[in-house]
Amino acid sequence: MPDYPSQPEKHLAILGWPDKYPKNKSSLPEKNLSMNKLLLFALILFSHQVLAQKLTKTESKLLSVIDKNYAESLALLQETVDINSGTLNMEGVREVGRVFEREFAKIGFQTEWITLPDSLKRAGHFVATKKGTKGKKLFFIGHLDTVFEKDMPFYPFTMINDSTATGQGVNDMKGGNVMIFATLKALHELGLLEDRTVTVYFTGDEENAGDPSWVSRQDFVERAKASDIALGYETAQGFSIATIARRGASGWTLKTTGNQVHSAGVFRETVGYGAIYEAARILNQFREELAGEQYLTFNPGQIIGGSDIRYDENTGTGEALGKTNIVAREAFVTGDLRFLGEEQKENARKKMSTIVSQNLNGTTAEIKFEDGIPSMPPTSGNRALVDILNKVSLDMGYGAVKAGDPGSRGAGDISYLAEFVDCIDGLGASGTGAHSPAETINMKQYPDLMKRSTLFIYRLLNY
Structure with missing residues (x-):
């Protein structure tokens, strides 16, 4: 359990309160105000201690790292959203891939670009890997492309208010891509990826896969077969739903x-x-x-x-x-x-x-x-992943997580892997209006989903 400051002012500052209280101008008696402050402080301290008791010291440190890096994460999100990467805009897809190549190289991943035959008319895929001998082998899934082609009106990353941002692909799924990177960066900074096997695979044609799919997804499937768990960061349905089954298309x-x-x-x-x-x-x-x-x-x-x-x-x-x-x-x-x-x-x-x-x-x-795309039926292995995520979510005070309705989601790349590895999806950013000019990301939930992702992956690596 982390140490807590003995002074209430410092403790409240940790939670975002000012170091100095404003001078009291209320007409209420000073005694009542002091009692109210004391009760409020006790409630905050109790809640914080209960949460801390459910998280290890390492997990608490991971949350601090996510906070420390959050401004950089938002800058990365804006940078990638502001690049048009419609599936048929092959240069735009590759440009987004180069952004992630730069970032993953900084945290010790080996990166490569998977080219596809010219006949498929697709950009290819980005892959980043770390190899080790310990723990579960994890396979992260994202996609670089969006449904917004180059000849469509362009909508850049824009903050609408303090809780909502918009932009092409901001939640489907550039927000999820950035979450994957932020999660792995936090684990890397604390040395928690040492001797671990992690593969990050961002396809370049998820929205309109190169035909035939057995060619465009051949490398994707073969690499995933060497893993234990596939993790999809498609749009989250809030905090309470995870996807363990998806319809095929x-x-x-x-x-x-x-x-x-x-x-x-x-x-x-x-x-x-x-x-x-x-x-x-x-x-x-x-x-x-x-x-x-x-x-x-x-x-x-x-x-x-x-x-x-x-x-x-x-x-x-x-x-x-x-x-x-x-x-x-x-x-x-x-x-x-x-x-x-x-x-x-x-x-x-x-x-x-x-x-x-x-x-x-x-x-x-x-x-x-x-x-x-084949369908992804629910399995006992997939349900076990929801159980782990549910425990993480409860420990963090975010509420319970249950498996979502397969009919509420379309097909996704993770479905190609369903017969080979345990799968869970819907771990990405939350938002509304995917595939439309009104696509948004929930900026209030985004940092908390990022934190939950980080602790979930930390526990899976040690599962």
Whole structure:
């Protein structure tokens, strides 16, 4: 237990109170004021002692190091947020990687850049490692890219007020990346990473993985297999929720055709309904027959149709030509399918394929499915990690932690590792509006989440 100052003024200063009390100007009797101060001090001292009794001296020192380094952590957050690193902005992604290469080198990590084949049109991944012989081998997961591409309006890091900041990728997930670094820096400064094995892996294409994924994630998976625990720092859902299960994500494309004739004949037996009506029929039937199943969602993200269409899958852009008096000859839809477990995914695909086959008159339709990120089912090993985090959180006075609803999160890189190692996610920064111009980070919770992360990792290293 740390030593406490005998003078109340000094103790209160530790908690952020001024060293000198302001001169009393209250009309209350001096005796009552003195008693109130004494009671308040006793309450603060008792609370502080209870907390200190649950934390070791080393853990208390770690919290002090996080406080000492916090201004530098915020500067690093702003520096990385102010670099556009949309997935397709490969130079921007690499620039963010170089920032972390600089920082991790300062704390004794070996760094490298994992290049991907040119055909994938992705920047690659950043890796930082320390190797040792003691304790659990930890694998930290972040990502350098965001959904905000270079041709979109740019939103830099901006403090809205003392509790909220905004900026592109500020919580998804540059805030989490900085938390990983701050956690490891604090442990390094106290010599707690000596002879430990730690891998930090920041992918450069999490928001839009290079295809095929078995190529873009090959190195990622192989390195993780040598670890014991994978730790994802995607956006936190406050203090009380941790993620031990995530839905998987796959893609699908739908193509429909119709007879291109004058629109005066639409619906007739010899003409039919056209490609756009057929696409609309299929999408609506998807909704009617599959919507509402627990953990299953499917979303048509883009649709184009007309007499002639073109779609570029690399840029996600399309063009359509047509007229209001022409029955559409072509339609094209792209979408995603999110699920928990392979069985749910396959059952949904079968139902969707059956719906697609029931064509309107004068039309054809074809659907193709593409595997993406697998799901991360809950396991006993994952639950054990939540138990450890819960104990840390309670010891720090932050309240209990429980496993979150898998349906509340999308897919993530950690899911590629779920069959090989124990996993926990949602350890990063908290905030709102991810993937939108209104994306924010909760600056009140950020330092406390950073502290909890540090003690959690310290205990895992000695688990």
